[in-house]
Amino acid sequence: MSSLSSSQLQKALVLPSRRGSFVLSSIPIPRPQKGQLLLKVHACALNPVDWKIQTRGIIVQDFPIVLGTDISGTVEAIGDGVEGFSVGDRVLTQGVFDNNCGGFQQYTLANADITAKETNISFEQASTIPVGLGTAALGLYTESIPKDIDPLERGSVGLFPPWEEGGRNKYAGKSVLIFGASSSVGQYALQLAKLSGFSPIITTASLHNTAFLQSLGATHVVDRHLSFAELQSSIRQITSKPLEVIFDAISLPETQNAAYELLSPGGCLAIVLFSSINSANEGGKRIVKVFGQVNFPPENRKVGSALYKRLTRLLEEGAIQPNRVEVLPRGLEGIVGGLDRLKNDAVSGVKLVARPQETA
Template identity: 40%
Template sequence: MSAKIKAVVLHEKGGQLVVEEVDKPTPKPQPNADVPGEQGDLLVKIKTVALNPVDWKQAEIGFFIDGYPVVLGSDAAGIVEAVGNGVTGFSVGDEVMAYTKLGVPGGYGAFSQYALFEAASTFKKPPHLSWEEAASIPVGSLTAALGLYHNLNLPLPTENPSFFREEFILIWGGSSSVGSYAVQLAANTGLTVITTASPKNHDYLRSLGAAHVLDYNAPDIVDQINSITKNNLKYALDVVSSESSNIALKVLSQNGKLAWVAGPPTDKKEGVQETSVLLGECHRDPKGSLKTLNRLLKVVEQLLIEGRIRPNNVEVIEGGVDAIPDGLQKLKKGVSAKKLVVKFD
């Protein structure tokens, strides 16, 4: 008889998130992962989980869900309890953090006392980071990295690129989790970062490496950006909405590139390429996107170890699995420049 554990379960689209007992998962092989040594799962005892807007949106809208009942949650840190077949480089007792499979039944959801971490999307936790900080990293950093280095095709910061002239990037929504990692990664890549936020978060974003921090509510925001870039902006990453994607589109020059996370632009601009950043699809295309994700994970992991990027500011919620539903409601009401992280026993 399988051991039982507590998890937050969603039984239907738009349903209530219910804390109940489920079977403790066991690692599964992933023979098509195409990432040597990382073609399988780790069973991890969860120490902390971070809450993301995608979590409550999934529950309400039902996107990226392969079937019900399902345990949601995709940002977690913990200790490896078992290593699946086909996995090398990880051992029982390792401290890890991961972006877990989004909306996949069968033990992959992070809102649980134990969860399966796909090895290809799992980081080793740097020892200088707390458990709370560790859980704040995977989804935000990997979404930012995917947007910058896959969608926008920028050079990797670990390749020590340097631009011989000033090259700008606009990151709309810099104080969000994804935005704050994007600011740091772009600065490490050698770009001059322009970002937007409410004034109370401007100093924070400058401390992350932003050269220009603008009030997103400013009525002349387009003129401000054009004045800085002299109408020569080639790269933009929007993490907020279709409305802000439209503004990014407006300030991009011919042959510019826009990557968006939260909503496509409803306007069009000739000569500008726009693409969506789809972290949630990476494990659904194991021979392509998962390999890309694993490569970017190694880059982020190295920068974390070297102290070149730092985790989000976090607000800790005590109470483990039972505290997650209320935590998601708090997140839905709005959180600024910090990540809500639930601490387990």
């Protein structure tokens, strides 16, 4: 059992109001409910959505809020009904935007079925996995929710996952194109595409990331700074196979429109931001907007818990490699400057990670 009492306080980086400034505060340590774990957060990774919530006032309705959804740490206490975890286990989990389940604090709650043990990577590496892997996995492998019953337009290419029996190499011989493979989401989409057997796996990125992306499974890396005509011509030289699956991990208007243009008739394009495609509904091409949260809704939770059940094994096998890491100084306080760097597009091919326990 945990040695923490319920009245104990912890340090947290709190966003007090919509479009407010982050404040380092003392808040109570939450207690795990049924099906939950209390984690001591050793590392939390930063995501673009964290600065977008702060500066644009999107997604979160209730304040104050603790952000941060990429979390790794140790199990501190175990809620009723949880099996398979012990106090002290090293784990990773995807957080939720609420004060009890955010990562920008020293202790957080986690849903046990969305938590995986890890044994062979650092806390910092582990914290780079949940959001990126979850977004890539949900975008490629969830059953799509019909648009008429889902106002958020969550969707997925709807492939069969490589972590299920019979899933490895299921798409051998089919080509895939990943825009922005050196982004965090892109790196995991690339690795999942490799496990699914796609070939060629064509990616766009800055060319200084070529060797790194090849080590994760890219068969071809095309310079992301090319014009559309140059990109199209490079891809034609690589393959004559139809491009039936494209994952746009960047989803700026220019990448979305280029991806849609390159998509074969009847193919599916997964995007991670809202659609800005000018010429939709051509040739039976499908566009799906990924919602990268494995804790909800239930369709995502089902895929998420199946993935988390097998994640420890995938990590031990080396089938999924974490992102490269840059550790920020000054614990939770370092997050503010890190989010500014993400906002200014000043991070390339690494994930920024904070260590909440190092907060002064």
